[in-house]
Amino acid sequence: MLAVGALCGAALFILPLVGLVVKAPWPEALADLRAPESLDAFRLSLICSLSATAIAIVLGVPLAWVQARMEFRGKNLLRALTTLPMVLPPVVGGVALLLAFGRRGLVGSYLFDAYGIRLPFTTAGVILAETFVSMPFLVITVEAGLRSMNRGLEDAARTLGAHRWTVFRRVTVPLVGPSIFAGAVLCWSRALGEFGATITFAGNFPGQTQTMPLAVYLLLETRPDAAVVLSLVLVVVSLIVLVALRDRFLNVS
Template sequence: MTSPERRAGGIPPVLLLPAALGLLFLLLPLVALLVRTPWGDLGAHLSTPGVLQALRLSLVSAGLATLLCLLLGVPLAWVLARAEVPGTRLLRALVTVPLVLPPVVGGLALLLLLGRRGLVGQHLYAAFGVSLPFTTAAVVLAEAFVAMPFLVIAVEGALRGADRRYEDAAATLGAGRWTTFRRVTLPLVAPGISAGAVLCFARALGEFGATLTFAGNFPGVTRTMPLAVYLTLESDPEAAIVLALLLLLVSVVVLVALRGRWVGGGTP
């Protein structure tokens, strides 16, 4: 006879109930959002001044933050995965600090670093007249700060799992380190980079605390969709629900569209 565990695909039956509860815990809040959405007034709420502006700012800033994370995070992940130097474990721990750091604290840290009186910001302002806080650039920096660890972790894991025999073969054929990295290593870890980029973009798209603290809440400049949802919730809950639904749909579309890459190149 076939055992219950085998019929469940090798899953112990004792795990099915908590797994189902976990699934419900994650899905029911989204169901509640869909049920409470004022579908009849959807068009009116979406045409409210500032909604498309906030959505556009969110997409652009999250895209730029993801690009910044790719430019800086991929080399950092390579160092963490391949460099054999003392202190790598400490460096890895420091890189992941933004994952557990409250976003408001991250925004405050950025303000103390890049503010007009910050450790670096004061020199930028004195030398070039550049003031980063409460600008669109501050939104991008805040989102990149909280999102980059997702990219680094994904790419580092891909690098550690890559078969280094291909790199060794390229080296024996005369390829230099840069050529090997560009033509062999990067294609091998492309699924990991895609996964990290998608998670990075999604995290940046939903960033709230660091953005509010470091960039403020100025319409058309720093008011992203999460900030617009929070602000609208105080005055018009139905409009806030519509904005939250729009942000949810954008996030789902991004994840579903790239699912085949961030799960390792499978079929979407």
């Protein structure tokens, strides 16, 4: 019975991928990838996902350090809020972003009135939405790395007279470098595949906010063959991510 259940479970993951490969319009695949809308969506996805990853590293590594090393009231609440976007329905995340950064939002109204900055339905809005949903993957990965590292090396560096910032830069960061890399790759792949928060907060405007997942959604109604080709591209990217992180997530021996 267990073998049958395992076989059915494996089939649940394998069959949809096989369906994509079998039903893909291979003769027209290259032409579909070279189509202007496909190239625009790919370019925008690459720019926005890499930008979101860079922001996540700048903001997420210090946040992970605070959660791993400091003790303060409300720490558990902060950790819960940090990981909330991982389980929050993406559309709800987009609505929350609108209420915070929209033209009438808590922060967005001030940004627009004082500086003329408008985030919703812009490329910057795409980057913000992708950062919101993807940064938790980096934070929890780096925090785990900080908790498992040998802190004796940091203590030794301080004993030798190294300044706290020097210890962080020369000792801590190299030691948690693999965790930062793994978290950044996970963050980037999640940002690349983001859909719900993006379409809610930034819309679906070709060349401006239409990333690859949004293009797939639109092409399903007009050019389903092209949608399948773009879907295969995202699958290949996901497989590359798994291969890059195989030692961390796939090696269980």
